[in-house]
Amino acid sequence: MSRGRSGKRIRDLSKAYPFIYLLPFLILFSLFFAYPMIHSLYISFTRYKIGEFDPTFTLRNYERILGDSLFWNGFTVLLMIGAIQLPITVLMSLALAAITYHGIRGGKIFNIGYFTPTVSSLVVAATIWAAILNPAYGILNHLLRSVGLPPQDWLGRLIQISLMNVINWRWFGWYVVIVFAGMSAIPIDLYESAKIDGSGRIKTFRRITLPLLQPTLMYIIFVSIISVVNLFAEPYIMLGGSTFSSQTARSRLIYTPVMYLYDVAFRYFNFGYSAALSWIVFIIGFLSSFLVLRKSAFMRI
């Protein structure tokens, strides 16, 4: 692209320009991402409680995690949600997107309805459901009683089911919209040639829709894994706006690792241990989502 002298000048300047544009972001990135991340790794290998800091390298925090039943209990909570709620939500959204995409009258209105809960905050979603499910005054038990069924302890013994319901309620409409967008991006020609070849609907869905939808599905699975790993607000609200009641049997049922490391850092002020916990959470999230992320469209420039 040589355009004489002025063209050359422009090209030389343009070597500096990308970094000028990147500068504000890079400042924020260093101060509020890169530095805290390294710092977090560092203090996880030290003894660091409030007012008491010993920088000697130690593996104490990580050793303690191995035998920490509260943490592993939280981990099994995540596994259960990942094994039950995640597949239900993904399959539900796949089915609904397919049905609305392949021409049900008013499908779009349905999708908007499904989507509504996703604009509510997690706190509001959990507050609404906690009121509905409240064993004393909640409408659901009232409804059950009025049709002659026994009321259930939704926020006690069944609190895991209630939690998964809140997550599903808040998110599945979002998945439907994304899968729908993914389906809309599949070239129509492919369907037409499949039609000419005489392949049936289900075969077409399996042979064309599903493979081409793979990046989209991988993306939503990735996002759900990340949000399950970070689970905090919904169980926090369902326990009545507190993480601290963690010792009761009911709250242990939904006491997530992030709730635990929040308590360790901001109730017991054991920063070193909290940082170590957070790195284990990160590694678990990383291992479980990396393969999925690589198959999605994300991360490619």
Added chain:
Amino acid sequence: MGKNRVHKTRDWQKIIGLPVVFGTMSFLLFYCLAPYVWFFIMTLMKPQEMMSPLGRFLPESPSLENYSILFFDSIYPRWMLNSVLASAGYTVVTVLVSALAAYAFARFEFRGKRLLFMVIMGTVMVPFATLVVPLYIELIQYGLMNTYAGVIIPPTVNAFTIYYLVAYMSSAVPKDLVESALIDGSSELKIFARIVMPLALPGLAAMAVTNFVGAWNEFFWPLIVLRTPEMYTIPVGLPTWSTIPGTTTMEVHKQVTGAFVANFPTVVLFAVSLKYYIKGITAGAVKG
């Protein structure tokens, strides 16, 4: 949404039958919307009715008293103001900083471009919880605890927004146009402000709406930064109106009404900008 429908014939009816499909879909619609209806009815009840031991479907005499308590006799308006300021501030900083960075990726070739992009996208894998303790210490050092800046700035490192804007700018801002503006002697800054930003406006709007809704709903980080009730945002404040029996039980009417009202800004925003919002959230899922 759905301009290119393929099978106009009602295939699913043939497979499982219309009543089943329609019934299931209507039930799910009820599942999504009924909680709001019930919540609205609850806001019209007296506090004692809300908590009546066996529950009840309708208030004896509906009244808007809870709303007048919420708006004129509680700290809620202050929380609302805090939420608006924090969300708006977050949106402006994030979209602006991300737009600048995205433009660098969309227009220029430079050393380490692919690596830097990978690193930025990789940040989505790191749970915010991993950064929380050092950020908390940093905020104390900078004197930003319990401030708007403290809530707003740390989460502005936002890979999704950059990802979306890179893709958007690559397709919406023709390189030729930028080149010819350069030859006409326009300065870089002028090109960015006068050519790039206007052309990328729909993409920026999509990101503004998405980020505003996200910030409005944010809970974990504000919960750590905000220490006094006058600084709380709505999501941080609501749970302090406890529903645990034996504590400050009588504040349930405020919590319920406040939670219901908190939906309005995002629902209105969602309704007036449905197209942008959908574009924003499908970013990353569908290439381009």
